[in-house]
Amino acid sequence: MTGINAKSWWRPRPASMIAACLIIAGLILSNTSWWFFILVGLGIFGPGLLREFGALRDKDEFQSRSTHRAGYHAFLAAGIIAAIFVAYNRSGERNLKEPEELATLFLVVLWFTWLLSSLLSFVGAKRAAVRILIGYGAFWLLFSAASHITEPAALLMEGLMVTGPFFVLAFLSRRWPRLSGFLLIAATAFFLYRFQWYEIGRSGLVNQCVVMILFLGPLLASGIALLTVRPALEQATER
């Protein structure tokens, strides 16, 4: 079984590397033609399809079970969201005019739920929260770098002020998980209030939902996960 017994703390599987290349290529090439977006779908869902057909055997039983369970959770979450949107759209004179935005919302809900469930199942609450925070900080750092590539001062300021706290919280959550959890939930509430995302429909309901899931979802999920950490149990058998 290729890649199961990774001795280093993180070694990406070949299938994951190929999938990442497809996703990046699809996103970049979509600027020329949206047909290339299919590459993104292949990158995201291709490895899973290959595993289900038995063509790819790079996960052990625990990883496979976590993945299947996460898929079921994603199905449930997307189903609930779909029911809410049908009820919302049919209950009054509301027209959701951009179907591709709805598709984006469902992709986001599916992906986010699957990722969160997989991480929590496989690595536990504390590690999942640390990885989410590091990934979140890294994403915003890349975004800041791309936005201020010719402005070193602005890049440094935004890097410290915006992304720095996430890396700091990732570090603190290893030592004080519950305190970090409270801080993250407070930060979620702050951003919800600061950007007035509680006002539904300000910038298009569907877009607003996508932004909230992608921006606030990781923070809220990490915060709640850290609140469930039992420090004694977490330290019990890690060797």
Add this chain to the structure above:
Amino acid sequence: MMKPRQEIRNHLRHYRLMADGMTQQDLADRVEVTRQTIVSIEKGNYNPTVVLALRIAHVFGISVETLFELEKGERDDRD
């Protein structure tokens, strides 16, 4: 999220450390799973399949029943 109902108790860590201080990674390599799987079993967050349980027991040269046992409440329900 995957935490079972704790109906099974295991002595994996005990036998692993008795085996010349075998590490979780060593055991994972021998039974062809990831270290995180071994960690989850030891913490009681995951109950392995019969195949994996047999493989682990074989590594230590003991029976599966020695390595895994039902919680007391579960045993009483069966009697």
